[in-house]
Amino acid sequence: MSNIQGKVVIIIGASSGIGEATTKKLAQEGAKLVIAARREDRLKALVETLPNAEISYAVADVTNKEDVQAVVDLAVKKYGRIDVMYNNAGIMPTAPLSETRFDEWRQMLDINIMGVLNGIAAALPIMKQQQSGHIIATDSVAGHVVYPDSAVYCGTKFAVRAIMEGLRQEERENNIRSTIVSPGAVSTELYTTINDPKNREWVKDLMDTGEGFSLKPSDIADAVAYAISTPETVAVSEILIRPTKQVI
Numbered sequence: 001m002s003n004i005q006g007k008v009v010i011i012i013g014a015s016s017g018i019g020e021a022t023t024k025k026l027a028q029e030g031a032k033l034v035i036a037a038r039r040e041d042r043l044k045a046l047v048e049t050l051p052n053a054e055i056s057y058a059v060a061d062v063t064n065k066e067d068v069q070a071v072v073d074l075a076v077k078k079y080g081r082i083d084v085m086y087n088n089a090g091i092m093p094t095a096p097l098s099e100t101r102f103d104e105w106r107q108m109l110d111i112n113i114m115g116v117l118n119g120i121a122a123a124l125p126i127m128k129q130q131q132s133g134h135i136i137a138t139d140s141v142a143g144h145v146v147y148p149d150s151a152v153y154c155g156t157k158f159a160v161r162a163i164m165e166g167l168r169q170e171e172r173e174n175n176i177r178s179t180i181v182s183p184g185a186v187s188t189e190l191y192t193t194i195n196d197p198k199n200r201e202w203v204k205d206l207m208d209t210g211e212g213f214s215l216k217p218s219d220i221a222d223a224v225a226y227a228i229s230t231p232e233t234v235a236v237s238e239i240l241i242r243p244t245k246q247v248i
Contacts, residue, residue, distance in 0.1 A: 003231070007228065012062055012115075013062065015038070015046065020217065021216075021218045023035050024049075025222065027055060037059070039059075056078060062119065063110040072123055083132070083134060084135075086137075087135070091111050094203075109152075127171075134179065136180070136227060137179075138180075139160050141242060141248060142157045144182060144240065157182075161180055178235070179227040179238070181239045184241065185203075186215045187216060215241065227239060
């Protein structure tokens with residue numbers, strides 16, 4: 001029997017890419033799932049591909065703390081507990097700082113940082129009460145390395161890394177674990193959040209280069225499943241996962 005079987009898992013940012021792949025992987029492993037994202041049609045379609053899974057969905061915008069709280073409330077109402085909270089929503093509109101794209105900066109801060117904090121805030125009281133739980137966030141190689149045209153994106157991902165380590169230190173005695181999964185290039189729709197045409201094309205080309213230059217969403221799902229499957233006495237703090245041929 002898998003150590004994931006029967007665990008109650010919330011996945012936020014589940015409608016495509018890594019979130020969708022993780023939903024499928026954990027459903028296969030017998031988890032009880034509550035998934036959320038902004039696009040209801042995508043969530044509904046995903047649930048329909050998993051007829052044998054124990055799965056519910058809710059529409060939620062991670063920048064709205066009431067939305068995120070409602071997802072947690074749904075999981076608790078349905079299953080009476082939460083074992084894992086996976087904060088996976090993120091955007092990556094990259095551009096040089098000199099272009100002063102204030103709206104994009106604000107959006108990145110709201111989704112990539114506040115979205116994670118909203119997820120932590122909603123799940124933590126339940127997990128403290130249970131004296132157990134596991135909070136996971138999708139970080140990025142950009143949370144470990146800075147590179148041009150991505151200063152603000154890297155800043156948001158460095159922030160997530162710091163927040164999740166702070167969470168580990170504060171909640172370890174309550175038996176609450178924290179994990180960041182930091183992928184390199186992954187073939188997902190993330191590049192569509194880049195508004196700068198040159199940068200968007202560059203990232204898209206990278207996705208299409210072929211084997212070794214970008215990961216599949218299922219590669220990240222496997223990493224998340226590994227972190228969840230470890231015993232409660234083991235805290236996997238970080239998984240840094242790159243395509244073999246990636247430079248940074």
